[in-house]
Amino acid sequence: MWGGRFAEGPAAVMREINASIPFDKRMWRQDIRGSQAHVAMLAKQGIVAGDDAKAIARGLEQVAAHYEANGVAEDLALEDIHMQTEARLADAIGPTAGRLHTARSRNDQVATDFRLWVRDAIDETSAALVAFQQALLIRAEEHAASVMPGFTHLQSAQPVTLGHHLMAYVEMMRRDTSRFADARHRMNLSPLGSAALAGTGFPVDRHATASALGFDGPTRNSLDAVSDRDFAIEYLTCAAQTALHLSRLAEEFVLWASQPFGFVSLSDQWSTGSSIMPQKRNPDAAELVRGHAGRITGCLVSLMVTMKGLPLAYSKDMQDDKPPVFECHDLLGLCLAAMTGMVESATFRTDRMRGLAESGYATATDLADWLVREAGVPFREAHHITGRAVARAEVLGVRLDQVPIDDLVAIDARIDDRVYGVLSVDASVASRTSFGGTAPDNVRAAIREAREALT
Numbered sequence: 001m002w003g004g005r006f007a008e009g010p011a012a013v014m015r016e017i018n019a020s021i022p023f024d025k026r027m028w029r030q031d032i033r034g035s036q037a038h039v040a041m042l043a044k045q046g047i048v049a050g051d052d053a054k055a056i057a058r059g060l061e062q063v064a065a066h067y068e069a070n071g072v073a074e075d076l077a078l079e080d081i082h083m084q085t086e087a088r089l090a091d092a093i094g095p096t097a098g099r100l101h102t103a104r105s106r107n108d109q110v111a112t113d114f115r116l117w118v119r120d121a122i123d124e125t126s127a128a129l130v131a132f133q134q135a136l137l138i139r140a141e142e143h144a145a146s147v148m149p150g151f152t153h154l155q156s157a158q159p160v161t162l163g164h165h166l167m168a169y170v171e172m173m174r175r176d177t178s179r180f181a182d183a184r185h186r187m188n189l190s191p192l193g194s195a196a197l198a199g200t201g202f203p204v205d206r207h208a209t210a211s212a213l214g215f216d217g218p219t220r221n222s223l224d225a226v227s228d229r230d231f232a233i234e235y236l237t238c239a240a241q242t243a244l245h246l247s248r249l250a251e252e253f254v255l256w257a258s259q260p261f262g263f264v265s266l267s268d269q270w271s272t273g274s275s276i277m278p279q280k281r282n283p284d285a286a287e288l289v290r291g292h293a294g295r296i297t298g299c300l301v302s303l304m305v306t307m308k309g310l311p312l313a314y315s316k317d318m319q320d321d322k323p324p325v326f327e328c329h330d331l332l333g334l335c336l337a338a339m340t341g342m343v344e345s346a347t348f349r350t351d352r353m354r355g356l357a358e359s360g361y362a363t364a365t366d367l368a369d370w371l372v373r374e375a376g377v378p379f380r381e382a383h384h385i386t387g388r389a390v391a392r393a394e395v396l397g398v399r400l401d402q403v404p405i406d407d408l409v410a411i412d413a414r415i416d417d418r419v420y421g422v423l424s425v426d427a428s429v430a431s432r433t434s435f436g437g438t439a440p441d442n443v444r445a446a447i448r449e450a451r452e453a454l455t
Contacts, residue, residue: 020080020319023326025072030116031081032064034109034192037212039100047202048099056100059093060085081113082106103202104195107226107314111191114322116213118235121329122184125239128336129177130454133170135343140166141447145440147425148263148353149362156360159425162348163447164438170450172245179238187231190215194222197313227313229303232325236300239332240293246335247293250286253342257283262352267345270338285338292331299324299331357425361390361400366422366431375414385412 036057043053063085078084083106090097144163149156190210193200199222206218219225256263270285302324306317364386371382388411393403401423408415421427433439436446 015076018079018316019074019076020322021072021074021076021078021084023323024081024110025074025084026326027081027113027117027322028067028072028085029064030113030120031085031109032060032067033116033213034112035060035085035100037209038104038192040212041205041209042099042102044208045203045205047102047204052096052099055093055096056089059089059097062092063088080106080110082109103193103200103204105197105226107196108191108194108222111194111226111228112213114229114325115187115189115191115215115231118187118231118325119184119214121325122180122235122238125242125329125332125336126177126180128333128340129173129180129242132336132340132343133173133177133450133454135340136166136170136173137447137450139343139346139348140164140170140443143348143350144443144447145429146348146350146353147357147429148350149357149360150438156356156362158365159357159362159428160432160438161429161440161443162350162353163440163443166343167443167446167450169245169249170446172248173242174450174453176238176242176245179241180235183231183234183238185216186234188214188216189219190217191219191225191228193218194225197223197226223313227310227315227318229307229318229321232321233300233303233307236296236303236325236328239328240297240300243293243296243332243335246339247290249339250289250293253286253346254283254290257281257286261356263349265347265349266342267347269345270342285342289335289338292335296328296331296335299328354425358399361393363400363423363425363428364390366428367400367419370419370422371412371414374418377412377414385415388412 039048039053039056039060042048043050048056066088072081072084075084075087078087086097086100089100140163142163143166144161146162147159148162148165150158150160150165190206190213192209192213193204193206210216210218219228253264253266255261257266266281266283266286270283272282272284303321306320310317367389368379368382368386371377371385372379377385389403389408390400392407392411393400396403396407401420405415405417405420408419422431429438429440431439433442436442
C-alpha cells in the first residue's frame with residue numbers, strides 16, 4: 001500500500017509491531033459504513049465516475065458479507081482493517097477499488113471509524129444502564145419500607161430502608177447515563193474529509209458524509225480532526241465512573257453476603273464454591289466487578305498517558321488508542337450484566353437487616369430531635385443528653401427504646417414517655433419525609449419519578 005517509496009520490505013518484527021489488524025478488525029462494520037458514505041459522496045461530487053462508484057458500493061457489500069460469514073483475517077502485511085478492506089475490495093472488483101481512497105487518508109478514515117465505534121459503544125452501554133436501573137427500581141419498590149441500618153464509617157448510623165439504599169445507586173446510574181449522553185453529543189462530528197491533516201483539494205462535501213453517517217456535522221479543523229482522541233478519553237472517563245459506582249455496590253454485596261452481615265444471599269448463578277471447603281458460597285461475581293473497576297480505570301490512564309505528549313497531527317502512538325477502549329467496553333458490559341443479574345436474583349434477608357438496625361442505637365438522633373422539637377432544648381445540648389441515654393442503654397444491654405422512662409428522666413427531667421413514639425426504627429424512617437429522605441412514601445415517589453425518566 002505504501003511501498004513505492006521503499007526499496008525493501010519491513011522486517012518481520014516491524015511488520016508485527018506496525019500491524020493493528022489483530023485488534024482493529026472489530027471496527028469492520030464502521031469501516032464499511034464510512035467507505036460507503038465516502039464513495040457515494042465522491043460520485044455525487046463528480047470526483048469518481050458513477051459506474052465506478054456503484055461497483056465500489058457493490059464490492060463493499062460483498063466484503064461486508066464475507067466478514068459477517070467468515071470474520072476478518074489477520075494478515076499482518078495489510079496492517080489494519082482499512083487496508084484489509086481495500087485489498088478484499090480489489091479482489092472483488094479489480095483496480096477500480098483503488099478509486100475509493102480518493103480524497104481520503106487513513107488518518108481521517110480511522111478517526112471516523114473509531115468515532116463511529118465509540119458512538120455505537122455508548123449506545124450499547126446506555127441501554128445496559130437502563131436495564132440495570134430497571135432492575136434496581138423493581139427491587140427498591142419491593143423493599144420501599146424494609147428497614148435496614150444506614151452506615152457512616154461502616155458504623156450503624158440511622159435506620160433507612162433498603163429501597164432508599166438501592167435508589168442511591170439509581171441516582172448514580174442516572175448521572176452515569178447523563179455523562180455518556182453528554183460525551184456522545186460532543187463527539188458527534190465527522191472527521192471524514194480532513195484527509196491526512198490539511199484537508200483535501202478535491203471538491204468534497206463533508207456535510208453530506210457527516211449526515212450520511214449520522215453525525216451532527218463535520219469537524220471544524222482538519223489538524224484537530226485527525227489527531228483528536230478526546231472522544232475516546234471521555235468514553236473511558238464515563239466508563240471508569242460507572243465502574244466505580246458498580247464496584248461500590250459490588251463491595252456492599254460482598255459485605256452483605258458475609259456471615260457477620262447476613263443481609264443478602266446471592267443466587268447460585270452468581271456465586272461459586274471452594275475447591276477445598278465444601279461449605280463455601282463465594283460472591284465471586286461481585287468481587288470480579290470490583291476488580292474489573294480497577295482495570296477499567298487503568299484503560300483510562302493508559303490512553304491519557306499515550307496522548308499526553310503527542311504533537312499535532314497524527315503519530316503512530318495513536319495506534320495504541322483502541323486496545324484500552326475495546327478492553328474497557330468488554331469489561332464494562334460484563335460488569336453491568338453481572339450486577340443486573342445479581343440485583344434481580346438476590347434474596348434480601350430483611351429480618352436480619354431490621355435486627356441490626358434495632359441493635360445499634362440507630363434512633364439516637366431521633367431522641368435528640370425530639371428534645372429539640374418537644375422540649376425546646378438547643379441541639380448541642382440535646383446531643384449531649386442523648387449520648388448519656390445511649391451510654392445508659394449500653395450499661396443495661398437494651399435498645400434505646402427499651403430504656404425505662406425513669407432512667408431517661410433521671411438523665412434529663414424534660415423527657416417524658418411520649419419519646420417512645422419516635423424511638424422505634426419504623427417511626428424513625430417514617431419521620432424522614434424531607435425531599436430525598438428515606439420515608440417509604442418518599443421512596444415510592446422517587447421510584448415513580450425515576451421510571452418516568454426512563455421512558
